[in-house]
Amino acid sequence: MHPPRTFILGRRVGVDVLTAVVDRSGRGGTRKVKAAFEDVAARYAEHGLRVSWPVSAEIVSMAIMGATKSQDSSHTLFVSVRAVESGLLDGLIAHEMGHMLRTESGHASHNAEVFRALSREVRIPRAAEGAFSAAFNHIQDIYADDYAFLVFSTDGDDRAYEFFSQWIEGNASMRGRNRWKNVGLAATNGFALGNLLRHGRLSRDDPLWERAHAFDREAGFEAVAALADFYAKLPEDPSPETFVTQVNTLATVMTRAASS
Numbered sequence: 001m002h003p004p005r006t007f008i009l010g011r012r013v014g015v016d017v018l019t020a021v022v023d024r025s026g027r028g029g030t031r032k033v034k035a036a037f038e039d040v041a042a043r044y045a046e047h048g049l050r051v052s053w054p055v056s057a058e059i060v061s062m063a064i065m066g067a068t069k070s071q072d073s074s075h076t077l078f079v080s081v082r083a084v085e086s087g088l089l090d091g092l093i094a095h096e097m098g099h100m101l102r103t104e105s106g107h108a109s110h111n112a113e114v115f116r117a118l119s120r121e122v123r124i125p126r127a128a129e130g131a132f133s134a135a136f137n138h139i140q141d142i143y144a145d146d147y148a149f150l151v152f153s154t155d156g157d158d159r160a161y162e163f164f165s166q167w168i169e170g171n172a173s174m175r176g177r178n179r180w181k182n183v184g185l186a187a188t189n190g191f192a193l194g195n196l197l198r199h200g201r202l203s204r205d206d207p208l209w210e211r212a213h214a215f216d217r218e219a220g221f222e223a224v225a226a227l228a229d230f231y232a233k234l235p236e237d238p239s240p241e242t243f244v245t246q247v248n249t250l251a252t253v254m255t256r257a258a259s260s
């Protein structure tokens with residue numbers, strides 16, 4: 001048995017924050033997730049950042065790489081089988097932990113009170129809801145990644161660049177006839193470029209720009225430059241009012257593209 005003193009110290013450094021890893025996929029990987037979680041948590045701790053609510057992790061089969069659900073002062077981390085079986089597990093956990101840190105600190109982008117203000121003050125057409133909610137999630141992703149970039153892809157490697165350039169390649173084949181769906185994909189391209197730009201990982205003459213412009217051209221609008229600029233320049237720690245204004249700016253850029 002550990003003496004109580006040791007236990008308290010352990011809590012304080014965040015060792016016990018991961019309460020469980022459950023494999024719902026039947027494909028295994030619980031130890032791998034636990035090890036990656038602890039490694040990323042230790043890297044965050046070097047920057048003075050610690051998740052303090054308890055986290056339970058679940059390995060699930062799903063289309064997206066991962067997700068976090070936070071409520072009642074605890075987090076559930078969903079990790080896809082694909083993330084466990086790829087080399088991207090630590091990047092995914094760094095990203096999801098970024099969401100957890102933003103939620104715990106009540107950052108405007110991850111704050112239930114601000115969400116209520118948004119639902120009152122941001123008006124979007126019904127047809128735009130899917131595209132807009134994806135674009136809004138990317139605002140949250142920017143703020144999660146402002147943390148994740150501190151601990152992931154730091155040593156001059158280009159994993160982030162490779163990861164996001166694949167998004168832009170993938171979106172090229174997903175373009176369809178629905179205008180709003182295409183605007184939503186353009187927002188994803190804008191996020192991918194803007195995120196890299198924000199962290200100094202993309203030059204202005206990178207070939208990815210042309211790929212993203214070609215997407216817009218073929219869809220019949222021109223939005224990616226404005227969208228990338230929007231995501232790249234989101235203020236670090238906006239007040240609720242500033243944040244609402246930012247979200248309205250995004251709605252305006254997307255509506256303009258959809259109706260052009």
Ligand SMILES: [Zn+2]
Nearest residue numbers: 095140141144
């Ligand atoms: Zn995310």
